[in-house]
Amino acid sequence: MKRMILAAALTLAALPARADQVRPLTDPETVKACGECHMAFQPAFLPARSWTSMMGQLSDHFGDNASMAPDKAERIRQVLVAGAADTGGGKAGSKALRGVRSNEVPLRITELPRFQRKHDRIPEREWKRPEVKTKSNCVACHRGADQGSYEDE
Numbered sequence: 809m810k811r812m813i814l815a816a817a818l819t820l821a822a823l824p825a826r827a828d829q830v831r832p833l834t835d836p837e838t839v840k841a842c843g844e845c846h847m848a849f850q851p852a853f854l855p856a857r858s859w860t861s862m863m864g865q866l867s868d869h870f871g872d873n874a875s876m877a878p879d880k881a882e883r884i885r886q887v888l889v890a891g892a893a894d895t896g897g898g899k900a901g902s903k904a905l906r907g908v909r910s911n912e913v914p915l916r917i918t919e920l921p922r923f924q925r926k927h928d929r930i931p932e933r934e935w936k937r938p939e940v941k942t943k944s945n946c947v948a949c950h951r952g953a954d955q956g957s958y959e960d961e
């Protein structure tokens with residue numbers, strides 16, 4: 809627990825992301841627009857091509873309509889691309905991309921091989937807990953997720 813608090817403090821001080829930390833998303837416009845329906849995921853979890861693809865089809869966003877003005881979508885795309893796994897994502901980014909082929913354009917973090925490997929020992933009943941509901945609800949299990957902290961607890 810102490811480690812978690814320390815990690816969060818380091819993150820807030822905007823020091824370079826640690827190996828077990830994912831660079832937090834700080835751009836206010838992106839945090840607001842992409843944190844409306846779920847936690848605003850850190851860009852380092854997906855490659856640049858994925859963010860570009862996702863931002864080009866917001867009217868059909870996993871069954872929801874997340875569309876916005878084109879100039880806003882373009883600004884947000886640029887923020888996401890700048891921090892993507894294969895651009896500014898650092899060590900966490902290259903880890904996230906393990907097992908992803910360069911011609912693949914994954915749109916779900918929860919379907920990446922590394923995500924699945926890291927979560928494969930979690931029993932079905934954990935995912936079904938009412939406060940979890942969906943695998944993409946990172947904050948239900950990782951309390952520091954919105955600050956980029958995914959350490960084991």
Ligand code: HEC
Pocket residue numbers: 841842843844845846849862869870872873874884915916917918919942943944945
């Ligand atoms: C109108 C609501 C809404 C908004 C706004 C929204 N999303 Fe989503 N998003 C969803 C839904 C619904 C899902 C599917 C959740 C699930 O299946 O667990 C989703 C899933 C995702 C996933 C995949 C999660 C996984 O399973 O790995 C990513 C990545 C994502 N959204 C990124 C974004 C980004 C980037 C933005 C801002 C441009 C955004 N979302 C804005 C509703 C929204």
Ligand code: HEC
Pocket residue numbers: 828853917918926927929930934935940942943944945946947948949950958959960
């Ligand atoms: C049902 C609870 C649960 C949910 C929801 C969940 N995780 Fe996890 N996650 C865990 C547990 C437990 C571990 C530790 C697994 C282990 O070490 O064996 C873990 C491990 C991780 C790790 C590896 C940490 C490390 O230091 O190796 C990352 C990264 C991660 N999760 C990211 C995510 C992201 C991103 C989301 C949302 C898209 C998410 N998790 C959703 C429970 C969850």
